[in-house]
Amino acid sequence: MNRAHTRTVHFVMPGGVDDPAAPSGGNVYDRRVCRDLPAVGWQVREHAVVGTWPQPGATARAELSRVLAEAEDGSAVLLDGLVACAVPDIVVREAGRLRLAVLVHLPLGDETGLAPARAADLDALERDTLRAVPVVVATSHWAARRLVAHHRIASERVHVAAPGADIAPPAPGTDGASRLLCVAAVTPRKGQYRLVKALAGLTDLPWTCTCVGGLGHDRGYVAGLRELIEESGLGDRVHLTGALPKEELDASYACADLMVLPSYAETYGMAVTEALARGIPVLASAVGGLPEAVGRAPDGSVPGILVPSDDPAALPAALRRWLGEPGLRRRLKAAADDRRAALDGWATTARNLAGALEHLRSEPRRAA
Known part of the structure; x- marks a missing residue:
């Protein structure tokens, strides 16, 4: 390999990575x-490939x-799994x-709402x-274990680079209880429908809930949520913002x-750590990498409540x-801080x- 390129990686990402309307x-x-x-010695050459990944058309392919x-020849190439994983014929x-x-954010078959076939x-x-x-890169230890077991990949080939968090000023909140926030694209996998169902049974208590997230991923789901x-x-x-x-x-x-965050599937859950970076406690589904994202404070306390995703009564009871x-609330807030x-x-990421x-x-070249 050309020595001038030994610390360069081509990063192939889905187009729209900077679209503020679809974060x-x-x-x-x-x-x-x-x-x-670059701060840790790798220059990045970015390649954003526009397409309806993971179902690309001919132009995207x-x-x-x-x-x-x-x-x-011999270049290091990192591919976002959303682009790479559905097109083995190309890769x-x-x-x-x-x-x-390949960097796997979410195993493709884990997306909620897909037909079984x-x-x-x-x-x-x-x-x-x-x-x-x-080399396969997973965004949580849970995801790495699942990829190894599910796809029967050698464990030494699967590495973990969990998302980081930017520590922000502590959130002052409102009264310490009643302002609920859900940050997630409004899709079936994120579970906003069941959140609203749970809240409908709590109208005797004071609360408001703001759901922040893109509305263009599944318009039918959004319409049904508004109706509910x-x-x-x-x-x-x-409020859907x-x-x-x-x-x-x-x-x-x-x-x-x-x-x-009442998700049905998550490999990590960056919105969780974004909240914890402000000292906000978390109520989340105990699925995938979410327990890992919630984590523990140095004294072992858990800064939130984890509920099973398959028990309809668990979310309203926790709320x-x-x-x-x-x-x-005081215990969870102290743990979140x-x-x-x-x-x-x-x-660290x-x-x-x-x-x-x-x-x-260090990977030996294989014959094409």
């Missing part, structure tokens, strides 16, 4: 590591093929010429892709007393406890990702 944890992650990798074909043929790594197809395509590359809010008489208590610019999102966090038990001080930053990329440098 996502994956996009934020990709953008941050592009910014932070051709563009991805072109980007990979134009990379110099695998370059695995002998390039040094490839489609989920199985995506799962098989992802398996073919990940087995062909020498109105039918439940919650139009003045549950859509995606917000950073200043307004920061203001939403500053007013929040509790972060709620009622939060709203009705001042002692519980302590967890805030112990969170890893994005520099960059170092861990750089460590994974170092395995590409």
